[in-house]
Every structure is written in structure tokens, then in C-alpha cells.
Amino acid sequence: MRVLVVEDEELIAQAVATGLRRLAMAVDVALDGHEALARIDVNAYDVVVLDRDLPGVHGDDVCRAIVASDGDSRVLMLTASGGVLDRVTGLDLGADDYLVKPFAFAELSARVRALGRRARPAAPPVLERSGLRLDTSRHEVYREGRFVHLSRKEFGVLEELLRADGRPVSAEHLLEKVWDENIDPFTGVVRFTIKQLRRKLEDASLVETVTGVGYRVP
Numbered sequence: 001m002r003v004l005v006v007e008d009e010e011l012i013a014q015a016v017a018t019g020l021r022r023l024a025m026a027v028d029v030a031l032d033g034h035e036a037l038a039r040i041d042v043n044a045y046d047v048v049v050l051d052r053d054l055p056g057v058h059g060d061d062v063c064r065a066i067v068a069s070d071g072d073s074r075v076l077m078l079t080a081s082g083g084v085l086d087r088v089t090g091l092d093l094g095a096d097d098y099l100v101k102p103f104a105f106a107e108l109s110a111r112v113r114a115l116g117r118r119a120r121p122a123a124p125p126v127l128e129r130s131g132l133r134l135d136t137s138r139h140e141v142y143r144e145g146r147f148v149h150l151s152r153k154e155f156g157v158l159e160e161l162l163r164a165d166g167r168p169v170s171a172e173h174l175l176e177k178v179w180d181e182n183i184d185p186f187t188g189v190v191r192f193t194i195k196q197l198r199r200k201l202e203d204a205s206l207v208e209t210v211t212g213v214g215y216r217v218p
Contacts, residue, residue: 001024001025001026001046001047001112001113001116001156001159001177002025002026002028002043002044002045002046002047002176002177003020003025003026003027003028003045003046003047003048003049003112003116004027004028004029004030004036004039004040004043004045004047004048004049005017005020005027005028005029005030005049006029006030006031006033006035006036006048006049006050006051006054006059006062007029007031007049007051007078008031008032008051008053008054008055009051010031013029013031014029015105016049016105016108017029019105019108019109020109020112021152022152023109023113023139023152024139024152024153024155024156024159024178025112025156026156026176026177026178026179026180027180028043028045028180028181032054032055032056032057033054033055033056033057033058033059033061033062034056034057035056036048036050036054036057036062037057037062037065039181040062040065040066040069040073042181043176043181044071044072044073044176045073046072046073046074046115046116046177047073047074047075047076047112047115047116048062048066048073048074048075048076049076049078049108049112050062050063050075050076050077050078050095051078051079052077052078052079052081052090053079053080059077059079060090060093063075063077063090063093063094063095064093064094066094067093067094074096074097074115074116074118075094075095075096075097075115076095076096076097076098076099076108076111076112076115077090077093077095077097077098077099078099078100078101078103079098079100079101080100080101081100087100096115096118097111097114097115099111110137113125113136113137125137127159127162127163128162129162129165129166129217130206130217130218131143131144131206132158132162132201132206132217134155134158134159134162136159139155141155141158143201143202143203143206148200148201149200150197150200151196153178153179153189153193154193154196154197154200156177156178157174157178157190157193157194157197158197158217160173160174160177160178161207161215161216161217162217164216164217166216166217166218167216168210168213168214168215168216169214169215169216170213170214171190171191171214171215173214174190174193174214174215175189175190178193194207194209194215205218206218
């Protein structure tokens with residue numbers, strides 16, 4: 001899942017980004033409205049965690065721009081203003097969810113996961129295929145009932161493959177959804193991660209290479 005965190009308080013922004021990355025999400029950070037709009041213009045985000053009171057371009061205007069783009073990004077608006085009118089106004093702008101500061105990270109991450117499932121064709125929180133079971137909320141993977149310890153990137157790649165429900169997934173898609181904008185698009189990191197994933201699953205046939213297309217879980 002690809003997430004953009006827009007928050008002008010850098011310590012909060014980095015703390016949220018770090019927490020979401022530990023849940024195998026690819027996270028970019030913007031510290032003001034102008035930077036947010038520039039990133040949204042370039043990258044396809046599943047979820048935008050958006051502070052409302054931003055310098056440069058107000059969070060309300062960033063939200064309007066996301067809605068007007070007619071893309072699939074879902075907006076979780078963060079604000080210190082928790083009154084009913086504030087929440088109604090935020091939702092009427094097009095935000096999909098609203099969370100008041102201070103917040104518990106566990107709640108924020110749960111809301112991000114829920115919005116992520118709505119950003120693309122609906123997928124259940126537990127994905128199962130070919131004897132594999134991936135629980136997105138518990139961040140756990142099992143093969144034939146046996147727990148498999150995966151790194152964050154391996155987990156993210158497997159989640160994207162299982163979400164595809166047997167369809168091939170390109171390396172470009174995996175880079176976009178599992179790694180952030182700092183990754184070199186010409187790196188062999190996807191191929192290496194697939195190799196490690198196959199090794200940990202103890203069955204290379206569980207992740208097939210589709211020549212010229214990408215990878216899939218049959």
C-alpha cells in the first residue's frame with residue numbers, strides 16, 4: 001500500500017511514517033501543502049493522511065485537489081479541531097475519514113488499512129491462496145498453518161501478489177506500492193525480494209515468474 005503523510009510538524013510526520021513503514025506500507029512525507037500537491041501529481045497513493053492546518057496550501061484545498069483529480073486516493077484528515085461542525089466540514093470537502101489529534105497510532109493505522117482496502121477493488125483483511133494465509137491487521141503470514149517470518153518488504157510484496165488473485169503483477173507495480181519514492185527504479189530490489197520470499201516460503205512454485213509481465217501466486 002502506498003501512503004502519503006502530509007503534516008507540517010516534522011516529528012509527528014516522521015513518527016507516523018515510521019510506524020506505517022513497520023506495517024509494510026510504502027510511505028512518503030510532505031511537510032506543507034505545496035509539497036503535498038507536487039507528490040500527489042506524480043505518485044498514485046492509496047491513502048493520504050492529511051493534516052488540515054498546513055502552511056503554503058491549506059489542507060482543505062489539498063483535499064479538494066485530490067477529490068477533483070478523480071483518482072482512487074482515500075483521504076484521512078487529521079486535525080486538532082474535533083468539533084462536530086469541523087468534522088462535518090472536513091467530510092463534506094471529500095475526506096473519507098477524520099481523526100482528531102491527539103490520536104492513538106493503533107487507531108490511525110487501522111483506519112489507514114481500512115481506507116486502503118477501499119482505495120482499490122475491495123479485498124478482505126485476510127488474504128488466502130495456494131495454502132498461504134496473510135492477515136493484514138495482525139501482520140502475519142502462514143503457509144499450510146505454519147507461521148512464516150517475513151521482512152516488511154517481503155510481506156508487502158506478498159500482499160500485492162495475493163490481492164491480484166492469480167493475475168500477474170509487474171515489477172513496476174510492486175515498486176510503486178511497496179517501496180517509497182526514494183527507490184531507484186532500475187534497482188534489482190524486486191527480483192531480490194522475490195528470491196527471498198520464495199526461500200522463506202520453501203516452495204519456489206508459490207511465486208511464479210510470468211515472462212515479460214511480472215510475478216503471480218497461482
